[in-house]
Amino acid sequence: MDWSALALSLELAAWTTAILMPIGVLIGRTLARRQFVAKSLVEALIALPLVLPPTVLGFYLLVVFSGTSPLGQIYEMLIGRPLVFSFQGLLLASLIFNLPFAVQPVQRAFESLPGDIREAAWCCGMSSWRTFRSIEFPLVWTGVLSAMVLTFAHTLGEFGVVLMVGGNIPGETQTIAISIYDRVQALQDQQAALMSAILLVFSFATISLIYIINNRRRSRREY
Amino acid sequence: MDWSALALSLELAAWTTAILMPIGVLIGRTLARRQFVAKSLVEALIALPLVLPPTVLGFYLLVVFSGTSPLGQIYEMLIGRPLVFSFQGLLLASLIFNLPFAVQPVQRAFESLPGDIREAAWCCGMSSWRTFRSIEFPLVWTGVLSAMVLTFAHTLGEFGVVLMVGGNIPGETQTIAISIYDRVQALQDQQAALMSAILLVFSFATISLIYIINNRRRSRREY
Amino acid sequence: MNTNNTGGLHVHLEQATPIYLDAQFHCATGELIVLVGPSGSGKSTILRCIAGLTIPKQGLVRFNETAWLDTDLGIHLAPQKRSVGMVFQHYALFPHLSALDNITVVLGETSRVHREERARELLELVNLQGLESRRPEELSGGQQQRVALARSLARDPDVLLLDEPFSAVDQITRRKLQLELARLRQQLKMPIVLVTHDLDEACILADRMCVLHHGRSLQAGAPADVTSRPDSDLVARLVGLTNLFDGEVIDHKSEPKITLLCWANHTLECRHRPEIRPGQPVSWIIPPQQVILHRRDRPSRGERENPVHGVIRDFVVLGGDVSITMFVEDNPDLPLSLTLSSHVAYRNHLGMGEHITVSLLAHGIHLMPQR
Amino acid sequence: MNTNNTGGLHVHLEQATPIYLDAQFHCATGELIVLVGPSGSGKSTILRCIAGLTIPKQGLVRFNETAWLDTDLGIHLAPQKRSVGMVFQHYALFPHLSALDNITVVLGETSRVHREERARELLELVNLQGLESRRPEELSGGQQQRVALARSLARDPDVLLLDEPFSAVDQITRRKLQLELARLRQQLKMPIVLVTHDLDEACILADRMCVLHHGRSLQAGAPADVTSRPDSDLVARLVGLTNLFDGEVIDHKSEPKITLLCWANHTLECRHRPEIRPGQPVSWIIPPQQVILHRRDRPSRGERENPVHGVIRDFVVLGGDVSITMFVEDNPDLPLSLTLSSHVAYRNHLGMGEHITVSLLAHGIHLMPQR
Amino acid sequence: AADSPIVAAASSLNPALNEVRQIFEAETGQAIRLSFGSSGNIARQIIRGAPFELFLSADERYVRTLVDRALTIDRGALYAIGRLVLFVPNGSPVRADREMRDLERAVADGSLKRLAIANPEHAPYGRAARQLLEARGLWDRLGQKLVMGENISQTTQFAATGSVDAAILSHSMALSPAMSRRGRFVVLPEKWHDPMRHRMVLLRDASQIAVAFYSFLRAPAATQILERYGFSKPGAIP
Ligand SMILES: Nc1ncnc2c1ncn2[C@@H]1O[C@H](COP(=O)(O)OP(=O)(O)OP(=O)(O)O)[C@@H](O)[C@H]1O
Ligand SMILES: Nc1ncnc2c1ncn2[C@@H]1O[C@H](COP(=O)(O)OP(=O)(O)OP(=O)(O)O)[C@@H](O)[C@H]1O
Ligand SMILES: [Mg+2]
Numbered sequence A, B: 001m002d003w004s005a006l007a008l009s010l011e012l013a014a015w016t017t018a019i020l021m022p023i024g025v026l027i028g029r030t031l032a033r034r035q036f037v038a039k040s041l042v043e044a045l046i047a048l049p050l051v052l053p054p055t056v057l058g059f060y061l062l063v064v065f066s067g068t069s070p071l072g073q074i075y076e077m078l079i080g081r082p083l084v085f086s087f088q089g090l091l092l093a094s095l096i097f098n099l100p101f102a103v104q105p106v107q108r109a110f111e112s113l114p115g116d117i118r119e120a121a122w123c124c125g126m127s128s129w130r131t132f133r134s135i136e137f138p139l140v141w142t143g144v145l146s147a148m149v150l151t152f153a154h155t156l157g158e159f160g161v162v163l164m165v166g167g168n169i170p171g172e173t174q175t176i177a178i179s180i181y182d183r184v185q186a187l188q189d190q191q192a193a194l195m196s197a198i199l200l201v202f203s204f205a206t207i208s209l210i211y212i213i214n215n216r217r218r219s220r221r222e223y
Numbered sequence C, D: 001m002n003t004n005n006t007g008g009l010h011v012h013l014e015q016a017t018p019i020y021l022d023a024q025f026h027c028a029t030g031e032l033i034v035l036v037g038p039s040g041s042g043k044s045t046i047l048r049c050i051a052g053l054t055i056p057k058q059g060l061v062r063f064n065e066t067a068w069l070d071t072d073l074g075i076h077l078a079p080q081k082r083s084v085g086m087v088f089q090h091y092a093l094f095p096h097l098s099a100l101d102n103i104t105v106v107l108g109e110t111s112r113v114h115r116e117e118r119a120r121e122l123l124e125l126v127n128l129q130g131l132e133s134r135r136p137e138e139l140s141g142g143q144q145q146r147v148a149l150a151r152s153l154a155r156d157p158d159v160l161l162l163d164e165p166f167s168a169v170d171q172i173t174r175r176k177l178q179l180e181l182a183r184l185r186q187q188l189k190m191p192i193v194l195v196t197h198d199l200d201e202a203c204i205l206a207d208r209m210c211v212l213h214h215g216r217s218l219q220a221g222a223p224a225d226v227t228s229r230p231d232s233d234l235v236a237r238l239v240g241l242t243n244l245f246d247g248e249v250i251d252h253k254s255e256p257k258i259t260l261l262c263w264a265n266h267t268l269e270c271r272h273r274p275e276i277r278p279g280q281p282v283s284w285i286i287p288p289q290q291v292i293l294h295r296r297d298r299p300s301r302g303e304r305e306n307p308v309h310g311v312i313r314d315f316v317v318l319g320g321d322v323s324i325t326m327f328v329e330d331n332p333d334l335p336l337s338l339t340l341s342s343h344v345a346y347r348n349h350l351g352m353g354e355h356i357t358v359s360l361l362a363h364g365i366h367l368m369p370q371r
Numbered sequence E: 001a002a003d004s005p006i007v008a009a010a011s012s013l014n015p016a017l018n019e020v021r022q023i024f025e026a027e028t029g030q031a032i033r034l035s036f037g038s039s040g041n042i043a044r045q046i047i048r049g050a051p052f053e054l055f056l057s058a059d060e061r062y063v064r065t066l067v068d069r070a071l072t073i074d075r076g077a078l079y080a081i082g083r084l085v086l087f088v089p090n091g092s093p094v095r096a097d098r099e100m101r102d103l104e105r106a107v108a109d110g111s112l113k114r115l116a117i118a119n120p121e122h123a124p125y126g127r128a129a130r131q132l133l134e135a136r137g138l139w140d141r142l143g144q145k146l147v148m149g150e151n152i153s154q155t156t157q158f159a160a161t162g163s164v165d166a167a168i169l170s171h172s173m174a175l176s177p178a179m180s181r182r183g184r185f186v187v188l189p190e191k192w193h194d195p196m197r198h199r200m201v202l203l204r205d206a207s208q209i210a211v212a213f214y215s216f217l218r219a220p221a222a223t224q225i226l227e228r229y230g231f232s233k234p235g236a237i238p
């Protein structure tokens, strides 16, 4: 079993989820509240990372991140090391291809919030931030949870983009998904099965734990 | 440009979306309404297809679908041709790995339906089916839409599972994602870019059209 | 749990948790029963039990010959099968449908044209013509409530359950709707259960009134009876009666038939209640209208009866009436209310702090034995 | 759009769409103004404009020296900055928070203990002790409404906006809350705008009353003035006055000062209104309490004034009062209402179909020139 | 070790190269990290700046691309020659023979339903398989009976799961322990396709250890291991 790859995957998934959550809430909330002409187009744009095959998306991201592109050059200038084939590069790619999962459920949750509840908060003198923190966020929480679970699971399983942008470097960019993939490629079925089983059991435990806690909370408070 | 692969992809995505929609609504509704002990576990289980690398998931599906497995044998007996390397096999695989996208947003939408609206429908003598059709479904529609868009887009872009279960047979199981991937692998960058561009433009147009229609409808009716 | 009543709606509910219930009443076909009781006394819960939305631990709900609910026999009909029309306290309109469609959607499988026609009729009934295409959130509170009322009538229900159906509309509209309801009742001959906090409304509309408190039905009867002859001081308070005092029966006389009551150093003559034995502590009430002012300009009839002195401590003009509260013998624990026409008050130069004498008409005094 | 009023809340709103508004009123510090008007007349919309939740096309909302809204100057303060306490018509409680937390969450940044203490105080004020930990959906309608009321007071607002805040509670609780409100008003010295459909409530609580119709403010003034001297027949109807008729002024007399009115073959003596020129068609009203029965048992004062004959067509006992409708000269187009104590009705043997004579007290007749 | 050199290699080398690495590390005490992928992907990643020091390609052409771009130290060296086999899973209606006569028969009489090869568009073993089938006159007759794996490992999995009736695989894959129970194979003659030359090349920033490993791979200790895994020793061709 390749524990370092599992650790790396979890680290990546955790970071991705943690960073995407506020981004998803921000974008989802904006899309739910605002009406603007190009809104449908923005919504469609957000779904696009799903449409390309991951390896192909990875290839284009590789082009965009690499030292020959402006983005890559700026990054290298600021941070002092290349973006591609680094954990940071993986993370950035991961953020991009998980965007649809992070935004959509949150947007829907915000859309189904009754308007008068926010208005009531304002009339009670609650600032926008307090309204968000104490009223809106708890009420859209299940949507955020969906977004988080989808993002987390999808990051664990993704390997096309990761392989391309990260380069399968053990201990640095080799995730558990790639590691299992390597085993399958090498016809090491038993090792692959073992690793898959561990990954599945682990993910199952994590996700069901999240749901159990959430369902507890809701059966206590119904929200 | 490989038009037949694009057509095949669209067919697959359309079928997947069409079949998964009722399934997602059924499962999502049940999970939203019912409280049972193992609910959190079922919810976690549904997210699991995301956790395995697609190729690996595809490998296990290949094992399960192949002529040496009971499922594959039963299918071959009933239908007269093997399940693997056929469109039907692809579709089945596609249904499995898109399940999380089809269920989660719908479940959340059902959860945010106020209970008294259903009760009102019952007290008006509306049957469960009529209540569902005329009241519940229109109200969870945006959730269903999210589910459909995610499923549709993800099916277009997926190639790990599809390649494994489908075997890349032109005209039968070679989707546009595989076709683009092959071009990238063969270092045919221009062709790959062209095909990617067409796929992206096409998907963007389709999805934004869906959203435009939906947003129109909602700005008229707010739902 | 059995009953011999047949016809109409019979309700008997009991449970300890989560909401205490111990309520029983009957509503005959064509009858309108009004449930009154303080906020939180279980009125909405009882309507929900009748509609089948809540299942009590123990209970029987029977309509005509059919048991809708019988926990003993394990019968529990689905809400759809109960043919009730219900106005929810918070309306529960379908938010995605126009006012018109809120109604057409519940009309059976007749043709679209037919359904629309009927829906328009119903909206007209509740004075909403012109607003057919508005969605609930584009309607004012009272307009929403009227859509809910129209919807409850759409399926031609066997039983009508109305949870404060006029609370959000102005008095003119309310009067019109009350008239419509009275008309419908005559026409449709169904049991109607109405929840209201407006006791005037209750008195105008109801054949029977059922008083609830903490989930328990305390008294049921004709509104005039309940409000003039409550069973207990609690019921008296719940139906909003003022002039509620404690006293003690001291004797009964037979010529004329009166009962004598000891109260605050007075001996009052009361309506004859021979069944209350002397020495029994009682609560008693007198309606403000049965408290007669001794006029300065000229004596009026009834001044012999139970004269009481006091000082005016509250003087409120309400329309053409004046509502006066006096402290009997200057005692703030004995506030006594009376109402007068404002012209009478004016001609007698009444005002805050004036000393007055009133008579408590004997036949207006109602005694309630204390437990 | 300018105003010289200083102090208190000044409101002036105008727009044509989507909801027609042409309303203007002022509410001084410590004053309570009540908005009345039929369902859909724009009462909630006006409150929303004051709170800053809706922005009218043209408008001015000023509190003391501060402009909250001035469309001419482009001023539009955010709702959070307006320091209003608002009870929404549909409560708008926070569904995920307990009754207590619905209040603590809006209390500023003081310590948790402090906030809880204050929240408990407020819940006690509205009689909800013991229900602190219930979430809104576990509360009855009236209990929810009271949480909303408590919440609106939590931030010690400068202006209180109450949209039918007592509509879902029983009369006893309502009376208690009305008293609390009256007390708070004295104590806190803020302008209060109250929407209610209960005219009694309006008369008891309000310093001023503003009558709305289709978004337009028709008349504002002391409730007693508005209900006894409405500007027009429309206002009379809107504040629920009966006994509304048409007639024509024929002359004015100077000794005694009275105006003569021609109505249905009668010539009525009315309160002097010299500014109405003879020949002018008018609407007129008389309160039911100013219609005096000619008793059979003995004559009463005022029987000289405007005697009118008719037949009783409606006889409703309400508590200790009787409300009688008679058709003047048997004409069903001229229904005249009067109220009597039930004992008077009883002693005069009144009942359906009886012929009676009444006097219309001259000083009770109010004339309204027609436009 | 986090900063030990990274050697990028074609996926098909996976078990073999790991064994070579272990011996190398045991002999020299120097650590090496292996990163597997498709040769095409690795080439692209090198072009985009991947921190690889040595590239073992399954296909000479990718090495040439890098040489043309001056990303390498030299033109590299051959380290193995690949061989094709015809693999027939248990229970297949086809028998394995060197001349592929039974395969021809099965194609002709329709008893062969599926034949798996690697994708000839980009997988080196796929290209060779196509040349082979063309040489035998089978290519045009197979049509939709051809199932194409992404690379040679996936093609092998098609055969391993019994989803196809026959497969053209690399000798190395067919030799892997997982396959021995699943069917039988014959090594096919080299004359029907271009030689599959596996070339490796040191990249510009290669460290001493990478150079040492490069040399080690050409030493008998390494070539013997590779041969055991089905990779023939390159001849005199440089
Ligand atoms: N889910 C619940 N759990 C516990 N108690 C509840 C729940 N729902 C309602 N209650 C309580 O049950 C009691 C009865 O509620 P119900 O709604 O029937 O009152 P109501 O008579 O309709 O009052 P109102 O006139 O205020 O509408 C209330 O005290 C309420 O707090
Ligand atoms: N979004 C909207 N679009 C168009 N008209 C609206 C909208 N919202 C409300 N209205 C209309 O504006 C009018 C005023 O509504 P408002 O809620 O202010 O009435 P209200 O006086 O509070 O009535 P109620 O006593 O019934 O609550 C109503 O006729 C209503 O139908
Ligand atoms: Mg209720």
Ligand SMILES: [Mg+2]
Pocket (backbone or CB within 6 Å): C140, C141, C142, D043, D044, D045, D089, D163
């Ligand atoms: Mg309103």
